[in-house]
Amino acid sequence: xxxxxxxxxxxxxxxxxxxxxxxxxxxxxxxxxxxxxxxxxxxxxxxxxxxxxxxxxxxxxxxxxxxxxxxxxxxxxxxxxxxxxxxxxxxxxxxxxxxxxxxxxxxxxxxxxxxxxxxxxxxxxxxxxxxxxxxxxxxxxxxxxxxxxxxxxxxxxxxxxxxxxxxxxxxxxxxxxxxxxxxxxxxxxxxxxxxxxxxxxxxxxxxxxxxxxxxxxxxxxxxxxxxxxxxxxxxxxxxxxxxxxxxxxxxxxxxxxxxxxxxxxxxxxxxxxxxxxxxxxxxxxxxxxxxxxxxxxxxxxxxxxxxxxxxxxxxxxxxxxxxxxxxxxxxxxxxxxxxxxxxxxxxxxxxxxxxxxxxxxxxxxxxxxxxxxxxxxxxxxxxxxxxxxxxxxxxxxxxxxxxxxxxxxxxxxxxxxxxxxxxxxxxxxxxxxxxxxxxxxxxxxxxxxxxxxxxxxxxxxxxxxxxxxxxxxxxxxxxxxxxxxxxxxxxxxxxxxxxxxxxxxxxxxxxxxxxxx
Amino acid sequence: xxxxxxxxxxxxxxxxxxxxxxxxxxxxxxxxxxxxxxxxxxxxxxxxxxxxxxxxxxxxxxxxxxxxxxxxxxxxxxxxxxxxxxxxxxxxxxxxxxxxxxxxxxxxxxxxxxxxxxxxxxxxxxxxxxxxxxxxxxxxxxxxxxxxxxxxxxxxxxxxxxxxxxxxxxxxxxxxxxxxxxxxxxxxxxxxxxxxxxxxxxxxxxxxxxxxxxxxxxxxxxxxxxxxxxxxxxxxxxxxxxxxxxxxxxxxxxxxxxxxxxxxxxxxxxxxxxxxxxxxxxxxxxxxxxxxxxxxxxxxxxxxxxxxxxxxxxxxxxxxxxxxxxxxxxxxxxxxxxxxxxxxxxxxxxxxxxxxxxxxxxxxxxxxxxxxxxxxxx
Numbered sequence: 001x002x003x004x005x006x007x008x009x010x011x012x013x014x015x016x017x018x019x020x021x022x023x024x025x026x027x028x029x030x031x032x033x034x035x036x037x038x039x040x041x042x043x044x045x046x047x048x049x050x051x052x053x054x055x056x057x058x059x060x061x062x063x064x065x066x067x068x069x070x071x072x073x074x075x076x077x078x079x080x081x082x083x084x085x086x087x088x089x090x091x092x093x094x095x096x097x098x099x100x101x102x103x104x105x106x107x108x109x110x111x112x113x114x115x116x117x118x119x120x121x122x123x124x125x126x127x128x129x130x131x132x133x134x135x136x137x138x139x140x141x142x143x144x145x146x147x148x149x150x151x152x153x154x155x156x157x158x159x160x161x162x163x164x165x166x167x168x169x170x171x172x173x174x175x176x177x178x179x180x181x182x183x184x185x186x187x188x189x190x191x192x193x194x195x196x197x198x199x200x201x202x203x204x205x206x207x208x209x210x211x212x213x214x215x216x217x218x219x220x221x222x223x224x225x226x227x228x229x230x231x232x233x234x235x236x237x238x239x240x241x242x243x244x245x246x247x248x249x250x251x252x253x254x255x256x257x258x259x260x261x262x263x264x265x266x267x268x269x270x271x272x273x274x275x276x277x278x279x280x281x282x283x284x285x286x287x288x289x290x291x292x293x294x295x296x297x298x299x300x301x302x303x304x305x306x307x308x309x310x311x312x313x314x315x316x317x318x319x320x321x322x323x324x325x326x327x328x329x330x331x332x333x334x335x336x337x338x339x340x341x342x343x344x345x346x347x348x349x350x351x352x353x354x355x356x357x358x359x360x361x362x363x364x365x366x367x368x369x370x371x372x373x374x375x376x377x378x379x380x381x382x383x384x385x386x387x388x389x390x391x392x393x394x395x396x397x398x399x400x401x402x403x404x405x406x407x408x409x410x411x412x413x414x415x416x417x418x419x420x421x422x423x424x425x426x427x428x429x430x431x432x433x434x435x436x437x438x439x440x441x442x443x444x445x446x447x448x449x450x451x452x453x454x455x456x457x458x459x460x461x462x463x464x465x466x467x468x469x470x471x472x473x474x475x476x477x478x479x480x481x482x483x484x485x486x487x488x489x490x491x492x493x494x495x496x497x498x499x500x501x502x503x504x505x506x507x508x509x510x511x512x513x514x515x516x517x
Numbered sequence: 518x519x520x521x522x523x524x525x526x527x528x529x530x531x532x533x534x535x536x537x538x539x540x541x542x543x544x545x546x547x548x549x550x551x552x553x554x555x556x557x558x559x560x561x562x563x564x565x566x567x568x569x570x571x572x573x574x575x576x577x578x579x580x581x582x583x584x585x586x587x588x589x590x591x592x593x594x595x596x597x598x599x600x601x602x603x604x605x606x607x608x609x610x611x612x613x614x615x616x617x618x619x620x621x622x623x624x625x626x627x628x629x630x631x632x633x634x635x636x637x638x639x640x641x642x643x644x645x646x647x648x649x650x651x652x653x654x655x656x657x658x659x660x661x662x663x664x665x666x667x668x669x670x671x672x673x674x675x676x677x678x679x680x681x682x683x684x685x686x687x688x689x690x691x692x693x694x695x696x697x698x699x700x701x702x703x704x705x706x707x708x709x710x711x712x713x714x715x716x717x718x719x720x721x722x723x724x725x726x727x728x729x730x731x732x733x734x735x736x737x738x739x740x741x742x743x744x745x746x747x748x749x750x751x752x753x754x755x756x757x758x759x760x761x762x763x764x765x766x767x768x769x770x771x772x773x774x775x776x777x778x779x780x781x782x783x784x785x786x787x788x789x790x791x792x793x794x795x796x797x798x799x800x801x802x803x804x805x806x807x808x809x810x811x812x813x814x815x816x817x818x819x820x821x822x823x824x825x826x827x828x829x830x831x832x833x834x835x836x837x838x839x840x841x842x843x844x845x846x847x848x849x850x851x852x853x854x855x856x857x858x859x860x861x862x863x864x865x866x867x868x869x870x871x872x873x874x875x876x877x878x879x880x881x882x883x884x885x886x887x888x889x890x891x892x893x894x895x
Contacts, residue, residue, distance in 0.1 A: 394706075447707060449714035456689050456697070456714070488703075493696045505693050511704040511711075 003027030003387045006482030011393060011516040012349060012381075013157030015403025016480040018471070020157075031158050031381050035374055038196055039156035041188075043146045048139060050185040050210050050296035051285075056136060057181060058287040063129035136181060138415070143184035144430050145416035152405035152412055159195060162377070164398070165348055166191045169341075170206045170259060171438030172215045174431045182211035183431040189296075199341065199371040200332035204325060207255060208297045210284040216436060221248035223280040223305025231302075247305070252276035254436045260331040262340030271312055277305040278316060279324035332371050338363035342376065344441075349380060350391050352442040358385045393516040394443035397426035400455055404462045404508050407480040409470065422461070426454050452514075459508030463501040473503025485512045550826065550867050551741050551792040553750040553781065554649060554671065555734065557774070558631060559758030561798035562812050563819030564850070565767050567614050567832075570595045574839035582764060582806035594832055599771040602779040603821070610830035612778075612823035613892055617834050618859065619800055619852035621886075625814040630799035635671035637857060637880050646674025648857075648879050652864055653677050653749050655874040662740055662747035664733040672751050679747075681736075688729075689715075730754040734777035738784025741792075748868065752777075757798060760811040778823060790825035793867050797856060803849045804839055815849030820859065826867055828894040855886045862888035 008027035009016035023030055048056070125131035154160050167187045174180040190205035190212075206212055213219040222228045224246050232245070252275035256267045281304035285293045299321040309316045311327050312334075319326070331337060342362035346354030362379045369375035380386055395403065401423055405412065412419060423430055427446075433439045440446075471479070474494040477486045486494065490510055497503030507513060568584040569575045571593045576583050587595025588604045594614070596604050606612035620634040622641065629641035637648025653661040653675040661678035663669050672678040694715055701711035730752070737750040754773075759766055774796070785792045797820045802812035817837065823829060835853040837843050845851040857880050864870045864879060865888065876884060 443706065447710050449710055451714075452707070452710050453689070453714040456693065460690065460693070489696075489699045493700070502690070502693065505690070506696055509693060509697055511697075511701050511707050514707065 003029075003381075004482070004484075005030060006484065007387060007517065009157065010403070010481070011391070012161065014151055014154075014161055015157075015399070015406045015516075016482075017153075017406045018409065018476065018479045020406075021479060021482055027387065028381055032378070034156045034158045035196060035377060038192075039154055039159050041150075041192060043150040043153075044188050044192075047143055047146060047185070047188065050182050050189060051290070051294050053136075053139070053181050053185060054210065054285060054290045054296055055294075056132065056139075058290050060129060060132035060136060061287065063127070063132055067127050067129045140181060140184065141415040141417065141420070144420055145412055145414055147184065147187070147430075148402070148405065148416055148419055149412040151402045152410070157406075163187065163191055163195050165345070166195060166202065168433065168438040168441075169344060170212065171433045171436050172211045172431065173433050173435065175434060176215055179211050179215035182209065182214070185209075186211035194373075196374055197372075198332075199337075199366075199373055199376075200329050202373070203259065203328050203332050206259070207251070207279070207328060208282060210296045212251065213282060213284055213297075216251035216254055217248045218251035218279060219283045220245060221251070221276065221280050222246060222300075222303040223277055225307075226280060226303050226305055228300070228302040247273070247276055247280065249273060249276040252279060255328070255331070258436055258438075260328075260340065261334060261336040262343075265334070265336035265340060267312060270310075274309045274311045275324075275327055278309045278311065278327050280305045281321065282324060333367070335363070335367060338366040338371075342366060345376065345380060347441055349393070350386055350388075351393070352444070355385050358383050394447050395514055395516055396439065396441075396446055397423060397428035397451070397455075398439075399516065400514065401426070401458070403513070404459070407476065407507070407513075408462050408466045408504065410462060410465055422458060426458060427451055447514075455514070456505075456509040459513075460501070460505045462508050463504035466500065466504050473497055473500060473507055476504070477507045481512055485517065548869065549748075549788075549791055550869065551746075551748055551750070551785065551788055551824075552863060552868055553734070553737055553741065553752065553792070553794045553824075555730075555774075555777070555794060555796040556631070556634070556669070556671065556751070556753045557757045557796065557798040558753060558755040559798075560630075560800050560802055560814055561757045561818060562759055562763065562767065562802040563616065563798075563817070564802070564804065565763065565812075566597050566600065566771060567594050567616065567819055568597070569593055569836070569839065572839055578805040578839060580806055582810055582812075591832060593836075597767070597771050599768055600775045602775045603823070606778065606782070606823055607830055610894075611825060611827055612821060613827055613829040613831055613833050615820040615822060615833040615854070615859065615892075616836050617801075617817040617850055617852055618820050618854040618856055619816060619818045620856050622800070623816060623852075625800070632670060634797065634799050634856060635669065637860070638882070644881075647671035648860060649749055649751060650674030650678055651879045652868065652870065655870055655878050656748065656868065659748040660746075661749040661751070662737065663751035663753075664737045665751065665753055669751055669753060672749070678749075681740075730773045731776040731780045735780035735784045738781040738792075742785050742788040746788075759802070760807070760813060761809040763811045778821075785824075792824035793822060793826050793863055794824045795859070795863065796821040796823075801850050801852075804844055805848075816845045817850035817852040820856065822859075822892055826894055827892060833889075833892060854889065855883075857883050858886045858889040859892075861886065862890055862892065866890075866893050 003026045005021045005023065005027050006016070008030045009020050012027075012031055013020075025033070125134060151157075151160055151164075170186075170191070172179050172183045172186060174183050186206065186209045190209045191202065194202035194205055210219070222245050229246065249272050253272045255275060256265065256272060257263050261267055281300040281302070283298050283300050283303065284296060285298045289298055301320060304320060307318055309323060309327070312330075314330060316323050316326050339359065342359045343354065346359050346362060350358065358380070361383065362376055365379035366372070366376045385391070401419070404410070420430055424432075428439060470476075474486070474491065477490075477494050490512060493506050494503050497506060564575065564579070565584060568587045570584075570587050570589065584595070584597055586598050588598060588600065589595045590604060590607050596607070603612055620630060621639045622630045622633040624630070632641040633639070633643070635647045636644040637651070638644050647670045649661060649671045650673045653659070653672070654677070659677070661672045661675055663672050663678065663680040665680045668678065668680045672680070697711070702708050733752045733754070737752050741747050741750045756770060778794070781794055782789055798818045801815040801818035803815045805812075807813055819834075822833070837851040837853050839850070841847055843851065861875050861880055861883070864875050865872050870879070880886070
């Protein structure tokens, strides 16, 4: 099975940039070369880490409290949002139309502008708290912009697609306020360093990152027989003004169901509870610790459930933070995990319903090499199924946008508000899958009439921004889709376009551009 | 630039007319006034918007392309019949067309001419930021706001300027849908989705439909009308480059501009008496119609000034005439006024910038360009 460069660039990568199809070697060689060394991460150099962001966040909360104590009018809160170290100031994020309600309500553009957050430049910040809130918001916009700048320009697009795949596998949805500021840094700190490494390390890095610990509530989970619970009992907790805290199974359940074994992976409710107990105490530094620790993970021995645990029939002796790590290490090596990860990867790269034989071969390679992700990727690339001409994947909105940025050589600014708004209106707001299961990955999920129409609109927007001096739409189509994909009416339409923007609109809105072929 | 004054227009005399708003003895300046610049990209054909119907040369130059039923607003000029709202504003003395005005650029490139208009200098490379941006910087407070996908050159140069654009503002070009139809018909997986997508789109559009100039002007006006809203605004529109068959095209575009003026007036609401809207374009077009019913790049363009702070109901500028000897290179209307003169006057008299700031920072090296007085309601 010959491995075409167009497939390497458009199905395994993020969509070709002009010149990308001229690389030496066949598709397989191009992909294997990208796996050899981690690509440059220059785009992310100046972004603050999660530890610094935690400090900044707590600083903002302190300033907020000082504000309120000074009898300033309190910030409006969503009902049910408690003021605690776990809550985020509202409207740290949001580009036009990213909040769910506004995305659902059909409104005129005039209404939308009325609800657009004022630009930081509009007014002097009224208070230190406000200034900090804006700074956090700017930081987040810079984070998103860097992500898309990198995707639009990287020379290792296969690695970047893998990065985004894992980011969605370990989904954190920033519509949950307390995780909002950390989804981006989780991708940078937990996923990027391990995307070409071992799954066990990737898993451990993700499950101990503040984004995940907060998103799935483990940061506040305490063992029922832990010292913290006993102290609370003595203090008469549970009937006072604080709700009694206890074990939270949320993260443990998703680790088993989504991150490792898969829903049919053979675990039971007892395993969920035992894993939840094993990882009690895995938390993020609170307002007091953050200043001294300069870390984004803390193990709270006081909150940890004492004693041995039994998960999937194996015993784990008491060992503080090591107990949970040992369970995760075994989960990473489990055959069900190998099959679950292989199926998801094959679905992502080959077909909505991937060939079972391919999935099985990938799982074997994974297990043979002790969870080495590169072995897993190689078994995929080296298979014939991966290069079958029939294999194609419908682009998600995120894929569509990134491939258009690359094909059009479109610049991504420092704040990328328009891009963030566009992704939201196309139905895939950045880091907002609204569930720990992440964004779905089949054509049926994304190929709906409204979504397609919006892509055609977006195609016109992109086309309007292209530097038309660089090449004609027909030449550009050839250079990014390859000559096999540009024929018949499509080629004629591209050649006869009345203006560059008409031709580029046709390119981006064409069916050929909606598929990763 | 030594055009003979025709005395056609009393616009820039010192005679103070009654203002439109009895009881408002002075328009406020310097703290809560508003300026909205509307840039029509592509070169608006001023002779089509404001036909000099009384001049026989006009009919001779335009032939079948002449506007045959203009709204006669004075003894020489009429407004295109699509400009009903503008005519109403003119009669209410809120609108003043200014003839034969252009940026100080005499070549025929759209892009260079627009750069020159936006950067506020005598050349397309004269500055890397824009005169509106420098104006915002020179103001003691307040902000600039553009309805645009990318920050326009005109507003660059100030941190207090922002731009906003709806994520998916544009209606789909019907031609594009036609071209896509056979391509999607050949994709069994997407053909039905495509058919239903265009159907669904027509179902969900409200009466306003496209995010075109009227909507953009309404949004800018609404945003600027807030008590602490941006004082400087910018809106742009493209598609004014009418080389072929311009009558139906301009019929549609001028109607949009007309709706935009009405939408802006509505959007400004209570701020309207303190508002000036300047509608400008990078250059005019050839005086004669070309072989394909259109006009080509020219020189002397036109501007519209409107708003409650404008003493309208008159035509401003110096009309150079349409006789062959009066035309620039024998082809197009001469430019007798530099747009910077108009802008300077608006910034000092209406926005309240000090003359020294305007001369040194906003329009450097423009001392020779006299401010264009007499447009303002007092």
